[in-house]
Amino acid sequence: MSSHAAELNLIPELAAQMVPIARLAEPQARRPTGIAALDGLLGGGWPRAALSEIFGRRSSGRTAIARAALIAALAVGEAAALIDAGGTLDARTAAESGLPLPALLWIRCAAAHALKAVDLVVAAGGFGVAVLDLCDARLRVPDAAWVRLRHAARAQGTTVLVATGTRRLGAFASAALELEGGHPAFLGPPSLFAGLGAQVTRVRGGHNRSDERAGNHSGDHENQPPCVSLAFTSRS
């Protein structure tokens, strides 16, 4: 960059502001996850205008990661929606973690209605992130539903995050993270639940800048660690 600036005889202040065109395009393709370690794992964040998946067992941090994406979207003024199959949202912990509740569109519904609800939200347009929470849902989803949702997300520019217990989207997801819960930490006595750790593995998708410069767009990268460890803290 600096050599190009020198060739163009730009003043140093202006040259310092220059960025490669590849980096200019990057934010349009990725959105921050709200967790720095995940941004690195996914090569910049969740893919925009696409389906992504977070799956893992209970207490592995799926909900926390999905909520971090909502917080990140709302923080930059985008509209965000949470389709909550089962109505499990805890307002208190959500507010404490920085989620602006009045700005969040929350739809609590039965699992059978969740896909239709996320279809409606995405089709409305203008939503940056829509989280489909199917963590506790026992629902058989036909492939056609994911195809339709992926097309809608692409058309409207919405990032759709699906949080589930087991991997459901397969190749329909542009990015997928598998979470493995670790041992929880307790403080005491008296014992207090302090938090837990989780191992996050990227099982699908993800670019990073070094790959783009190298022209590697395959999605799986040997030079990038495929997993990271995250620590989640409890409110206690």
Add this chain to the structure above:
Amino acid sequence: MRLACVYVPQLALQAALRRSPEAHGTAAALLVATGKNKPRVTELDAQARRDGVRPGMTAAQASAVCPTLRLFAATIADAEAGAAALADVGYAFAPRVEREGERIFFAADDLSRLYPTGERAIAQALQAHAARLGFGARVALAATKGAARVATRAHELAVVPDDRAGTHDFLAPLPVHLFTDDPTLRTAFRRWGTRTAGAIAALPLDAVALRLGPAGAAVARLCRGQDDEPFAPQLPPDALEEAVELDYPIYEIEPLAFVLRGLVDRALSRLSGRGLACAGFTLRLLLDPRGLDLREIPLAAPTREAKTLVELVRLDLARRPPEAAVVGVHLIALPARVRATQLDILRPAGPAPDRLATTLARLAALVGPDNVGAPAPVDSWREEAIAMTPYTPGAPPGAPTSASTETRLCLRHRRPPEEIEVLMGRTGPTALRGQETTARVLVAAGPYRLSGEWWQDSASGGSWAREYWDVHASDGAVYRLHRDGRDGRFYLDGYYD
């Protein structure tokens, strides 16, 4: 001042035809029953008149003359809805409207800015809008109410010149019977040999007043283009009503939804003409043989989508069916403006207000209006308490401007808490068994004792006291559970995730 007059001849018949648009273009007549007498034809369209139907005929006589005749029974519901819809023609163009039977008047001075090609374009726009609401209307623009009224009687579309001389010239060739319905005055003018307004205008005004009284003098002044009748417009009503009285009782939801679709369509066409949307409505069902079923249908956001509104009603009816057959339906819609938003150059554009409103209404129809909105914490120590508030897109003032990097666990609530079996040891729970969980407890943290709402009576939930535990189970999850202090039972509140 320029006044527009919209005249719908035979408003009662046209109001009845609004709910049967398929009858437009065919022979149609309105039957009115007076006392215990048989219903007789009072109003009929041009086709019926050509086929030989005449006012005063009974239904059997009219049908014998014209077998294809569509007969409508006059109902108060139709008449009221028709009159209100006629007023809405005016409210689509002006904030205040004066209603006068089959006519409305409103000020049309400012409309020249919208229709710079001339007043004839205004009249045509009015006529077209009336047609959209199901009315065949006559429209006139004039400087006075009297001139506009006469012009609508004489022409389908008329623009009376603004100045008095022009008005006089416009009215002069018109026959006298257009100026008054009083048979005495008509006879008197005919006896004098004055057949046109111009002839009456030529008579001395004092002499006419002396012989025919104030009513005759008013007609004579109108013929000269002079009219001092005051214009008294009114604001639109707060709600908009469409109604239908059924010929036969309806017992099932689907046929009722079919009837409702027509009502909703008509109400929405009136609202959209005024640039408004439906923010909620009340449904009044008349039951057979007597009784009333009143139900409020709230909407998450104003919408103009008929399908969504009908779906909401259908859901409400399915949830709480009427106690008896329905013989009449009244729909009272609450008008509201579709929210407009000012876009911010530094923030991403959110969902378009009208599309968002429709989406919220559809979501409410899908999952129920109480399940769509923005979450809000409740001022309570009950951990599972949460409220739903109306959703407004965009972060509120004071929202964080950058993404938080702290990763905090969420508690996933079960609502209501699930009753489980818990094996207690000396230091706390040692095993738990529920519908989806059977596990040993590896670590248990607690108890955390919480109680509250002792000030409430039992009908409102009453007081409560709980002992909470956070337990790490052998299935790997960290659960939140509590023992109810009143009955000693254990409940699973949810798990951390």
